[in-house]
Amino acid sequence: MFDDKKVIFSGMQATGSITLGNYLGALKNWVKLNEEYTCLYSVVDLHSITVRQDPAELRKRSRALLMQYIAAGLDPEKNIIYYQSHVSGHAELGWILNCYTYMGELNRMTQFKDKAAKHTDNINAGLYTYPALMAADILLYQTDVVPVGSDQKQHLEITRDIALRFNNIYGDVFTIPEPYIGKEGARIMSLQEPEKKMSKSDENANASIYLLDDPELIKKKFKRAVTDSDNAIAYSVDKPGIKNLIDIYCSFTGESTDSAVAIFEGKGYGNLKAIVGDTVAEGLRPIQEKFKELSQNSDYIDSIIKANAEKANYMAQKTLRKVKKKIGLPQ
Numbered sequence: 138m139f140d141d142k143k144v145i146f147s148g149m150q151a152t153g154s155i156t157l158g159n160y161l162g163a164l165k166n167w168v169k170l171n172e173e174y175t176c177l178y179s180v181v182d183l184h185s186i187t188v189r190q191d192p193a194e195l196r197k198r199s200r201a202l203l204m205q206y207i208a209a210g211l212d213p214e215k216n217i218i219y220y221q222s223h224v225s226g227h228a229e230l231g232w233i234l235n236c237y238t239y240m241g242e243l244n245r246m247t248q249f250k251d252k253a254a255k256h257t258d259n260i261n262a263g264l265y266t267y268p269a270l271m272a273a274d275i276l277l278y279q280t281d282v283v284p285v286g287s288d289q290k291q292h293l294e295i296t297r298d299i300a301l302r303f304n305n306i307y308g309d310v311f312t313i314p315e316p317y318i319g320k321e322g323a324r325i326m327s328l329q330e331p332e333k334k335m336s337k338s339d340e341n342a343n344a345s346i347y348l349l350d351d352p353e354l355i356k357k358k359f360k361r362a363v364t365d366s367d368n369a370i371a372y373s374v375d376k377p378g379i380k381n382l383i384d385i386y387c388s389f390t391g392e393s394t395d396s397a398v399a400i401f402e403g404k405g406y407g408n409l410k411a412i413v414g415d416t417v418a419e420g421l422r423p424i425q426e427k428f429k430e431l432s433q434n435s436d437y438i439d440s441i442i443k444a445n446a447e448k449a450n451y452m453a454q455k456t457l458r459k460v461k462k463k464i465g466l467p468q
């Protein structure tokens with residue numbers, strides 16, 4: 138962290154459990170990044186309150202998310218895994234950046250429009266200025282690269298615009314972040330509507346596999362996976378259900394697509410679903426065991442939380458001091 142490695146920042150909201158999609162598409166590929174980068178992974182709880190939350194639930198889910206990061210393989214001694222709300226610099230820089238963000242820009246954000254349409258009884262100012270807080274998350278650590286899904290591209294774009302605007306006025310204050318282009322896992326689709334991305338918030342309980350789902354439940358969900366009316370196993374965009382199952386299988390086994398297709402050829406859909414279900418249930422077992430172990434060791438988790446918040450805070454203060462000085466706030 139105190140060396141000159143490049144910085145990676147990413148955040149997740151604790152508004153649902155991590156799905157197989159989040160795991161295979163993101164988390165699993167982050168495990169090795171700490172060799173090359175200083176990595177910060179934040180549970181972005183300040184973002185979560187832009188939508189009304191039950192306090193006890195939010196607290197519980199935030200801690201569970203943090204533990205899932207660790208259980209999934211992110212070493213908390215080598216990665217900075219922390220709560221956003223534990224580093225006050227996020228809120229501070231968030232406010233400052235609000236003053237460098239135009240309403241015209243915020244009006245164009247599709248996530249705001251979507252969420253405002255969904256929560257018509259609570260269209261609050263925080264929901265509207267969410268992008269300035271997200272920009273603060275990223276810029277606070279002089280982040281070089283941000284692994285984000287396609288749904289967050291617009292947020293990264295506005296972050297870059299805000300940073301460039303700020304730098305144009307005050308000189309080189311912020312590193313301009315780039316999207317992470319590295320080895321990304323397959324895009325995992327819904328088991329019920331394979332044309333759609335697997336989502337944390339899907340209302341259909343059979344559509345998503347969660348990292349902490351019981352093995353039997355995982356197998357059951359795979360058995361119910363939507364395929365098609367044909368019965369031939371082929372890897373093709375015309376067969377999104379089958380393609381998704383094969384992608385999931387390959388992500389766990391490291392098998393190539395071709396050899397997976399060869400393995401399943403002539404086996405029928407029932408068999409394919411059963412094998413993929415077993416593979417996933419078994420593949421997630423170590424993560425689930427690790428999670429259970431962590432749950433029983435809350436002193437350890439507490440110490441990790443504290444130590445990592447200190448590391449993040451140290452980095453954050455460095456940027457904040459610079460920003461405050463540039464804009465004329467007293468030292």
Ligand code: TRP
Pocket residue numbers: 146147148149150181184270271274275283284285289292
């Ligand atoms: N907005 C992101 C989401 O809803 C979460 C997030 C907040 C984030 N701050 C971030 C992601 C900074 C990457 C970098 O998924």
